[in-house]
Amino acid sequence: MNESAWRIGKNIPWVVPWSEEEAFAVRESPIFPGLLELTQAERPGVGQPAPAGMNIMRQRLGVIEHRCHVCGEVTPANDRFLFPVVTGAFLKIPGGARYVSHLPPTHTACADLAQRLCPHLKSRYAKPVRFPHDNGFVSPERSAPENLRHVAERIALPGLVYGYYRVFGEGFTRLVRRLRHDQEPIRDGGG
């Protein structure tokens, strides 16, 4: 596809990084006092998209402001969805484990598009789930995502913040565990 055929929010998600955004710097985190974080150039739509990753500036904005990862607009509380069965992970924290995710949410209309555009979401288990009332809290991600490993190696700053991720509450964590359990393929008992 030539670059003029790309339409952000229509056939390419808003969070996706572009080839002209391969410029990085380090700043003090505006959210986490005392921590340094990586910044990335923001020129969405310029050059070629790299759908496997996320521009870290848009990724953080998406997580903090509940912006839709497909179209970039703020999702209202009653139209905000996640794909927790096939994305995110469980993280041990004091007192238990919580579901965590670095993926921004989507609108319900955009969830449909996300499933068609994202290889990760093509799985038949990828059903959108309503975002919980309990927003949990946001934490700094200090390990570099796959598409930024080369930058991390060059900068070599231990403790540098890359993206942000959201730590969900106990109720949503239980729900995700149950949904994942329900999606386990039923094994043939054989004999």
Ligand SMILES: [Zn+2]
């Ligand atoms: Zn949207």
